[in-house]
Amino acid sequence: MLAAVVLPSELGAAGLENAAAQFERWVRDYRPGAEMEHGYGFTRLRSKPPAPAPAYLRQLGELRLTGDIESDRAAVEAALAQADVTALPQAPDGRHVASDLLAFYFRSSAANDLCYRAHIGRDECRGLPGSDREPTRLEAK
Amino acid sequence: MTRRFESDVCIIGGGITAAMLAQKLRDLRPGLSIIVVEAGQTFFNLDSRMQLRERSIRYAENPWPGDFIADQAARGVISRTMAVGGSALHWGGTCNRFSEEDLRLKSMYGLHVDWPIEWPELEKFYCEAERRLGVSGEPSPLAEDRRSEPYPMPAMVMTHNLIELKRWAEQSGIPFWSTPQAKNTQPYDGRAQCIRCNTCAICPTGARYSPDFTFQRLLAGKNFTLHDRTLVRKLVLDDTRPVVGAAQAVNRDAPDDTIEYHAPLFVLASGYCWSPHLLLLSKCSRFPDGLANRSGLVGRYMCGHAFLSAQIESDAKIYPGMNEQHGLISRLYFRCKADAPFIRHDLRIWESAAGHEPRLRSAGGRLLLGDALLADWRERAKRGTARVRGYYDVHPDRDSRLTLDDASRNRWGDPMPSIEHKADAASEARRAFTHQHFQQLFQKLAQAGNGKILSTGAGNYWDHPAGGCRMGSDPAASVCDSYGQTHDHENLFVAGSPTLPNAGCTNGTLTFVALTLRSAERIAQRFRRPA
Numbered sequence: 273m274l275a276a277v278v279l280p281s282e283l284g285a286a287g288l289e290n291a292a293a294q295f296e297r298w299v300r301d302y303r304p305g306a307e308m309e310h311g312y313g314f315t316r317l318r319s320k321p322p323a324p325a326p327a328y329l330r331q332l333g334e335l336r337l338t339g340d341i342e343s344d345r346a347a348v349e350a351a352l353a354q355a356d357v358t359a360l361p362q363a364p365d366g367r368h369v370a371s372d373l374l375a376f377y378f379r380s381s382a383a384n385d386l387c388y389r390a391h392i393g394r395d396e397c398r399g400l401p402g403s404d405r406e407p408t409r410l411e412a413k
Numbered sequence: 414m415t416r417r418f419e420s421d422v423c424i425i426g427g428g429i430t431a432a433m434l435a436q437k438l439r440d441l442r443p444g445l446s447i448i449v450v451e452a453g454q455t456f457f458n459l460d461s462r463m464q465l466r467e468r469s470i471r472y473a474e475n476p477w478p479g480d481f482i483a484d485q486a487a488r489g490v491i492s493r494t495m496a497v498g499g500s501a502l503h504w505g506g507t508c509n510r511f512s513e514e515d516l517r518l519k520s521m522y523g524l525h526v527d528w529p530i531e532w533p534e535l536e537k538f539y540c541e542a543e544r545r546l547g548v549s550g551e552p553s554p555l556a557e558d559r560r561s562e563p564y565p566m567p568a569m570v571m572t573h574n575l576i577e578l579k580r581w582a583e584q585s586g587i588p589f590w591s592t593p594q595a596k597n598t599q600p601y602d603g604r605a606q607c608i609r610c611n612t613c614a615i616c617p618t619g620a621r622y623s624p625d626f627t628f629q630r631l632l633a634g635k636n637f638t639l640h641d642r643t644l645v646r647k648l649v650l651d652d653t654r655p656v657v658g659a660a661q662a663v664n665r666d667a668p669d670d671t672i673e674y675h676a677p678l679f680v681l682a683s684g685y686c687w688s689p690h691l692l693l694l695s696k697c698s699r700f701p702d703g704l705a706n707r708s709g710l711v712g713r714y715m716c717g718h719a720f721l722s723a724q725i726e727s728d729a730k731i732y733p734g735m736n737e738q739h740g741l742i743s744r745l746y747f748r749c750k751a752d753a754p755f756i757r758h759d760l761r762i763w764e765s766a767a768g769h770e771p772r773l774r775s776a777g778g779r780l781l782l783g784d785a786l787l788a789d790w791r792e793r794a795k796r797g798t799a800r801v802r803g804y805y806d807v808h809p810d811r812d813s814r815l816t817l818d819d820a821s822r823n824r825w826g827d828p829m830p831s832i833e834h835k836a837d838a839a840s841e842a843r844r845a846f847t848h849q850h851f852q853q854l855f856q857k858l859a860q861a862g863n864g865k866i867l868s869t870g871a872g873n874y875w876d877h878p879a880g881g882c883r884m885g886s887d888p889a890a891s892v893c894d895s896y897g898q899t900h901d902h903e904n905l906f907v908a909g910s911p912t913l914p915n916a917g918c919t920n921g922t923l924t925f926v927a928l929t930l931r932s933a934e935r936i937a938q939r940f941r942r943p944a
Contacts, residue, residue, distance in 0.1 A: 280787040298471060306468075307475040313874050315493045317483065320472065349780055352773075360773040363473060371773070378771040378786065384734050387771070387790050394734025395470050397610040397617070400598065403572045407732050 273337040277344045278374050282386065295376050298364070299325050321366060328369040335370070385410060415671045420448040420638065421940060423660055423676035425645045425691065426683030427451025428499020429922065430909035430929045432624035433545060434682055435631055437933035442940050446636045448674060449628070450662060452644040452687075453496035454479055457625055463617040466610065476615035477502055482665075484823045485644070489815075489832030490686050491874060497641050498624040499684065501922065503614040505738060506595040506621045508548045509919040510539050512557065512747040514757060518808070518915065522755055524839055525808040526914050529886045529895040530931075536561055538927035543593075546622045546926065547601040550593030553744055566598045569607070572735040574764040578799050579741055581729040582762055584861035589741040589762060595622035613738040642666055646827055648679065648695040648704055648905070655699070656904045663825060678939060680897075680906045681882075682929070685715065688911040689815050689881035690830040705882070705899035705907070710892050712815035714883050715832055716916040717875025721848065722802040723855040724767040727864035731797030733766035740764075746803070747918065755843060756850050758805035759919040765800035768867045769793045798867065801855060804876060805847055806918040807840040815881050834875045877921040882911035896935035897928070908932045 275292040283291060302325070308318040335351055337344045348370045355368040363379060364372035377383050381395035390407040422438060422445060424431045431449050438445055456477060458465075469476040480502065481493040492500050514521060516528040516535065540562040543550075551568035552560060568591040571579065579589050596607045597620040607620035619626060631637040642665040651658035657679045662672040681688040689712040693703040703711050740763040749757050771790045775781055781789050813835040817828040836844075852869070859866050885891025888900035891914075897906040909925040917924065 276783075278782045280784050282784070282787065302472065303474070306472065307478045308473055309469065309475050310481060310493045313491050313872075313876070315490065317481065317493065320474065345782060348782065352780070358774065360771055374773065374782070374786070378790075381734065383771070387787065387794055388732050390732055392732045392734045394611060394737075397608040399608050400570045400606070403570050403609060403735060404576060406573050406730075407735065 273339055273344060274332065274335070274348070274370060274373060277337070277341065277348050278370055279377055280386070291377050291382075292373075295373050298376060299323075299328065324364065324366040324369075324372065327366060328372070331369045414669075415673060417673045417675065418448060418638070418640075419675045420446040421676060422447045422678050422680060422936065423674045424449045424680045424682050425660060426499070426681065426687065427453070427497040427624075427628070427639065427641065428682065428684060429501035429504075429624045430499075430682040430684070430925060432498075432627040432631075433542070433926050433929050434680060434908055434933050434936075435637065436545065436627050437930055438937055439631060439634065439637065441933065441937040444636065445940055446638075447631075448638045448640065448676070450643050450645055450660070450674060451495075451497045451639070451641045452482060452485060453494070453641065455497040455625075455628075455639070455641045456480065456502060457629055459619055462615055466612050466615045466617045469615060470612065476612075482644075482823075485829070486821070487686050487690070487830040487832065488818060488821065489830075489834070491876065491878060497628060497639065501622075501624050504595075504621070504623070504922065505613050507920040508543065508546065508550070508593045508595050508923040509742065509759065510536075510558075511917040511919065511924050512744070514748060515806075515915065515917040521751055522749070524755065525837065526885065526890075528914055529884060534931075535924075535927060538931045539923060541930050542923050542926040545930070546595040546923075547597055547604070548593050548595050548923075549598040551591040553590065554588055555744055557748060558744055564593065566601055569594060569596060569598055569736075569739050572739065572764070574731050574733075574735045574797075575739065575741060577729040577731060577797065578762050578764065581727050581799070581862035581864070582741065582858055585857050586861075587743050587745055587760065587858070589743045589760075592740050592742040592761065594739065596620055609736050611734065611737055640664070643672060644825070645674075645691060646694065646825060648691065650697060650699060650704070650902075656902055657704070678904045678906070678936060680908050680932075680936065681911070682908045685878045685881050685910045686815065686830055686832065688907055690817070692882070693815075693817055694827055700901070705892055705901045705905060707901050708889055708892060710811075710883065710890070712881050713811050713813065714809045714880045714914065715813045715815055715834055715878065716809040716880035716913060717807075717834060717878040718804040718916050718918055719807045719836075720802055720804045720872040720876055721851040721869065722800065722872070723869045724765055724867040725799045725801055725855060725859045725864050726768055726796050726867050727799065727859070727862040729797035729799070729862065731764055733764055733769070735764065737764055742919075744919075754846055755839075756805065756847055757918045758803040758851075760854070761802050761804075763800045765798040767798045767800065769796070769798060799858075801858060803851060803854070804918050804920075805851075806915070807836045807875070808915050809880060810835040810837040813880070832878070834878075875916070877916055879910040879913035879916045879921055879925070882907040883914040884912040885914065895931075897932040898935065906932060906936060
């Protein structure tokens with residue numbers, strides 16, 4: 273139900289379900305404490321914060337989503353305000369499950385394709401031939 | 414317990430400099446025994462790089478887990494990587510050449526110093542470096558950039574985005590072309606063709622050159638040994654002569670043991686930070702300021718280049734993500750008239766999504782979710798953005814320094830390095846003019862294509878750092894000669910980046926490698942040819 277509120281309806285029911293499933297997989301495969309990139313220019317050693325799953329479960333419960341898109345949207349808006357989420361995170365950061373799902377999807381290669389309605393495949397290995405041409409159009413759903 | 418290893422050549426440091434040096438020495442003198450000693454660990458893991466790439470994309474995890482040593486930390490370094498392969502493990506692969514002006518600053522402009530090498534000599538080794546690394550490139554259209562050999566491979570295909578950006582940018586009258594890169598545009602040297610993964614910092618296919626390939630090949634042959642996880646802590650002089658007799662080291666897996674490397678010839682190939690650092694650490698009664706440091710210049714004249722950048726929006730139809738790792742270059746500003754205000758820089762353009770990324774709030778502050786967020790994004794994505802950047806030439810002051818920081822020590826008690834870059838007075842005096850020049854340049858680019866500058870920024874560190882053991886003909890004004898042989902110790906060489914007197918105005922790796930290959934010829938001459 274959260275996906276239906278925060279993700280584009282253009283994805284269709286199957287697309288929403290798929291995006292939600294991918295997010296679930298992302299949460300499941302998350303590795304707390306894993307080394308993070310240490311940067312270039314100014315460097316710092318960091319590791320991944322604790323798993324967000326427990327907080328997500330609590331936040332989902334608190335949202336009390338009903339399937340009514342208007343009231344669900346209001347609940348998400350209120351939750352994001354309470355979590356002080358004012359901008360789209362660069363990546364899921366554990367502050368709130370709604371903003372993390374938003375970031376997970378809208379920062380993705382798939383969302384980039386949807387925005388431009390083109391098969392760009394930013395995160396794929398795509399080969400060099402044909403890259404000098406405009407990417408092929410995505411079929412409108 | 415002390416473990417003792419002997420070889421003909423002991424190379425300290427296991428990055429791209431060591432790889433190229435060892436490879437060429439093996440080619441020139443196959444019978445030489447060579448040991449490479451590297452403080453970090455080995456990554457011979459091509460098979461798992463696709464997975465590591467995935468984790469890096471999805472979770473921002475380090476694609477080279479364990480590629481640093483937590484307590485071997487320097488203040489002022491731009492990368493923490495210490496591993497077999499060095500910084501070139503996650504290198505973007507850019508292979509620009511310097512220009513003759515970089516070697517002739519004193520004689521052409523009355524600035525800084527001249528290098529003790531002639532340009533045609535260096536150009537020859539650029540060609541060799543490009544062959545050994547496998548560089549794909551498009552020749553510069555400028556006559557001053559003439560090459561004596563073609564690039565080993567055709568240039569990377571310009572994506573639709575770059576074609577659009579080139580068309581846009583050239584309306585300003587500035588020519589742009591494809592940036593040369595150590596990436597295979599066709600199968601080369603046993604490695605695969607690039608398949609445009611957009612993650613060159615971890616190339617999952619080996620299409621981008623990485624020193625680990627060279628080391629693996631060397632290990633498959635004879636007379637080559639690689640000791641990783643082994644930190645050289647001190648170079649020790651011979652009892653009677655001013656030559657290095659041994660390198661004392663410690664292995665992280667056997668910390669109670671002492672290791673000694675003995676060789677008739679030692680090469681420091683540990684980069685701009687750890688090479689001068691080891692020389693300073695190696696001070697003794699005969700060289701109280703550190704080895705190779707009678708001039709007092711070890712750790713001085715640390716160089717790099719400053720940079721200014723802009724995000725410029727235009728009508729160019731861009732699809733962000735087609736190949737963010739490849740860009741355009743112009744070398745138009747590598748040259749500067751002697752009677753004009755001095756300014757030299759490269760000019761680079763990449764595709765960008767800046768200003769057109771998804772956002773959670775509209776300009777009016779309304780929360781955007783789902784369809785509204787997508788609609789807002791699409792509306793703003795109608796225009797394209799170019800990321801534009803220029804590396805500009807700044808020259809180091811004598812007090813641009815690497816020093817030993819007694820307050821920061823590794824587990825063995827060695828003081829860690831601290832680097833503070835400082836531009837010389839002439840570079841400082843040019844700063845306002847340089848910024849004004851770039852502002853006008855960005856404006857010129859923007860106006861040419863119905864564009865708008867979205868943002869500008871100045872780098873707050875010096876990129877592609879080098880120096881600390883600068884080369885020169887005068888032993889009082891330099892640490893080593895043009896081959897990297899230290900003036901004070903006939904059997905101690907410094908290779909690659911530390912030897913640069915100044916860091917030019919474009920990426921340095923190809924120059925580091927070219928100088929290293931030249932050093933290798935001189936080092937090989939010390940040893941008898943095979944029968």
